[in-house]
Amino acid sequence: xxxxxxxxxxxxxxxxxxxxxxxxxxxxxxxxxxxxxxxxxxxxxxxxxxxxxxxxxxxxxxxxxxxxxxxxxxxxxxxxxxxxxxxxxxxxxxxxxxxxxx
Amino acid sequence: xxxxxxxxxxxxxxxxxxxxxxxxxxxxxxxxxxxxxxxxxxxxxxxxxxxxxxxxxxxxxxxxxxxxxxxxxxxxxxxxxxxxxxxxxxxxxxxxxxxxxxxxxxxxxxxxxxxxxxxxxxxxxxxxxxxxxxxxxxxxxxxxxxxxxxxxxxxxxxxxxxxxxxxxxxxxxxxxxxxxxxxxxxxxxxxxxxxxxxxxxxxxxxxxxxxxxxxxxxxxxxxxxxxxxxxxxxxxxxxxxxxxxxxxxxxxxxxxxxxxxxxxxxxxxxxxxxxxxxxxxxxxxxxxxxxxxxxxxxxxxxxxxxxxxxxxxx
Numbered sequence: 001x002x003x004x005x006x007x008x009x010x011x012x013x014x015x016x017x018x019x020x021x022x023x024x025x026x027x028x029x030x031x032x033x034x035x036x037x038x039x040x041x042x043x044x045x046x047x048x049x050x051x052x053x054x055x056x057x058x059x060x061x062x063x064x065x066x067x068x069x070x071x072x073x074x075x076x077x078x079x080x081x082x083x084x085x086x087x088x089x090x091x092x093x094x095x096x097x098x099x100x101x102x
Numbered sequence: 103x104x105x106x107x108x109x110x111x112x113x114x115x116x117x118x119x120x121x122x123x124x125x126x127x128x129x130x131x132x133x134x135x136x137x138x139x140x141x142x143x144x145x146x147x148x149x150x151x152x153x154x155x156x157x158x159x160x161x162x163x164x165x166x167x168x169x170x171x172x173x174x175x176x177x178x179x180x181x182x183x184x185x186x187x188x189x190x191x192x193x194x195x196x197x198x199x200x201x202x203x204x205x206x207x208x209x210x211x212x213x214x215x216x217x218x219x220x221x222x223x224x225x226x227x228x229x230x231x232x233x234x235x236x237x238x239x240x241x242x243x244x245x246x247x248x249x250x251x252x253x254x255x256x257x258x259x260x261x262x263x264x265x266x267x268x269x270x271x272x273x274x275x276x277x278x279x280x281x282x283x284x285x286x287x288x289x290x291x292x293x294x295x296x297x298x299x300x301x302x303x304x305x306x307x308x309x310x311x312x313x314x315x316x317x318x319x320x321x322x323x324x325x326x327x328x329x330x331x332x333x334x335x336x337x338x339x340x341x342x343x344x345x346x347x348x349x350x351x352x353x354x355x356x357x358x359x360x361x362x363x364x365x366x367x368x369x370x371x372x373x374x375x376x377x378x379x380x381x382x383x384x385x386x387x388x389x390x391x392x393x394x395x396x397x398x399x400x401x402x403x404x405x406x407x408x409x410x411x412x413x414x415x416x
Contacts, residue, residue: 009163013162015160015162015163015164015165017165018120018165018167018168018169019120019165019166019167019168020120020163020164020165021120021121021122021123021124021159021161021164021165021166022120022121022122023122023164024122024123024124024164025122026121026122026123026124029127030127044110045110045111045113046110049110049113049298050133050295050298050336050337051133051136052125052127052128052129052130052132052133052136052336053121053123053132054117054119054120054121054136055121058115077121079121080121080122082126082127082128083127084127084128084129084326084333084334084336085128085332085333085334086128086333086334086336086337088334089334089335089337089338090337090338098334
């Protein structure tokens, strides 16, 4: 990693790039990994609402699961998920399972 | 409260609080920050007092914020926001800026209850068009769980240890909403991270009322390492705080106090209130409590609910 020169750093501790914390993958903190079972998911949006990291991605589109049509699909971004387990704990149908990280 | 979002499907989808911040797993304030930025939108200047959310989100040279962001010290967040609001007013008078810009202060309980109280009071008194958001995790968490004015009675912290001489914090939790309401702002409300539709509606209402003057939002945000509970139960703890009456949801809107669901139902019918023990028993900071002490806390909770119901009936 090469550090920037003094004259390249903005004055006054200004950070010019918004959302640059994405450079820091926090997924390594995890000891339990949430696994979303799409066939059990009822698309209630609760896991997406309560995730502190914003790692649950809402994907729009046409999804057919077990003959039922859904407009949304949820996926977990394992790059940033810290494995807190709020999603699994709050899920009303237990569609998210916490499994030990291997 | 104006109902802008009726169901969870009306809530905004755009993320303005980036992943990769260093908040603990299961952080309650991080959920609050996500929703504050989402609902307030990109046209917001955030002024953040020192605290957990400043330390974990802006580790130089990275930031999790995707809105204009200013970090100031504990004691002057509201004062800095007053200056920003005055600058926007001047730009508008000179014809250099015409859009609506929200100025939002985000401060923790240390920066509001204790250190920043004078600047908050000054801002409210001068009537700056700023929204002040307090996320309350009930102690100084990022420095290692020291007591604050917000820590409830009998709670364990590192500076109020449980032993023979004292049993946790001796004093009660300060009534910050009472202090703010005494300044007669257009709008002040409490919200919990467990009731996000309610929180979003209150924030939207508060942002609208900043046209008239300062508004205040008190958000309960549980902290897994400080409150000593497993990190997956953050939202459950916040929900129990509301359902046991420990943290009532209410708002002060132009002189009128209104209780919001589920607190309104609990105040109307005390049988619907869950016993306070359910909230206390999952937290390690209350693990030492005896039945007599729980009863004492429960009496306080009931008295507070009755007081609020009386205010609402005026």
